[in-house]
Amino acid sequence: MSSSQDLVAVLKAELRRAGITYAQLAAExxxxxxxxxxxxxxxxxxxSRIDEVLAVLKLDFAELARQVALASPARQQLxxxxxxxxxxxxxxxxxxxxxxxxxxLEQMVQTYTLSKPQGVACLLALDRLGxxxxxxxxxxxxxxxxxxxxxxxxxxxDFFRRHAMxxxxxxxxxxxxxxxTLVHGQISPAHAALFNDRLQRLAHDFAQQxxxxxxxxxxxxxxxxxxxxxxxWLFAPFRALLRPGA
Numbered sequence: 001m002s003s004s005q006d007l008v009a010v011l012k013a014e015l016r017r018a019g020i021t022y023a024q025l026a027a028e029x030x031x032x033x034x035x036x037x038x039x040x041x042x043x044x045x046x047x048s049r050i051d052e053v054l055a056v057l058k059l060d061f062a063e064l065a066r067q068v069a070l071a072s073p074a075r076q077q078l079x080x081x082x083x084x085x086x087x088x089x090x091x092x093x094x095x096x097x098x099x100x101x102x103x104x105l106e107q108m109v110q111t112y113t114l115s116k117p118q119g120v121a122c123l124l125a126l127d128r129l130g131x132x133x134x135x136x137x138x139x140x141x142x143x144x145x146x147x148x149x150x151x152x153x154x155x156x157x158d159f160f161r162r163h164a165m166x167x168x169x170x171x172x173x174x175x176x177x178x179x180x181t182l183v184h185g186q187i188s189p190a191h192a193a194l195f196n197d198r199l200q201r202l203a204h205d206f207a208q209q210x211x212x213x214x215x216x217x218x219x220x221x222x223x224x225x226x227x228x229x230x231x232x233w234l235f236a237p238f239r240a241l242l243r244p245g246a
Contacts, residue, residue, distance in 0.1 A: 005043040007050060010067045012040060014057050028056045075130060075144045082129050083155040093159070095122035096131060100148070101210060105138045146204060168227065177224065192230070199228050 173180035
């Protein structure tokens with residue numbers, strides 16, 4: 001969750017933006033200027049005092065919370081240590097995948113054999129890991145950017161390579177809405193980068209459609225997993241047939 005230090009930091013910025021000095025704020029609050037300076041220096045302010053400062057600034061708490069959210073840069077990746085903590089517990093990994101799809105706690109509990117206390121414990125853990133900001137009534141805000149991806153060679157992708165990729169590609173890819181295509185070619189590195197950008201946009205479009213379709217009844221939605229990969233690679237039996245220096 002956002003700490004009081006985050007709130008106080010944004011209040012300082014709003015005071016500067018409004019051109020209000022500590023002396024002026026102290027006069028409005030009926031405090032000594034030294035007391036106001038001490039409060040802001042500690043970075044620890046009760047909600048009642050925050051409300052008083054907001055009244056001086058003519059802001060409401062919702063706007064302050066929005067400013068705090070904007071001031072906190074969204075993560076594009078986690079550290080290897082954070083990913084290792086996620087994969088160490090299958091329930092936590094499941095919860096992480098669910099929150100990245102913006103499922104509610106109720107959806108998780110209804111869909112999986114996860115009790116509500118276990119789900120809440122997972123949300124608390126994801127909050128500590130910086131993936132979400134947990135709010136009242138078990139609601140949350142994602143703290144990862146829309147371009148978030150697991151580390152290519154990190155613990156989560158290693159887990160999926162070992163435990164999920166075989167299961168995924170064992171399917172026939174012949175169901176409604178399914179496909180599997182393999183294309184090999186030689187292109188310039190510059191064009192490869194352009195294709196990567198286009199594939200990233202496709203992944204983002206898929207994620208956005210998932211969010212938009214949440215308003216549909218469950219019977220009209222079906223689970224799909226989109227796997228996108230592109231690498232400089234040649235099938236091992238073909239590599240064995242290469243001429244020296246090729």
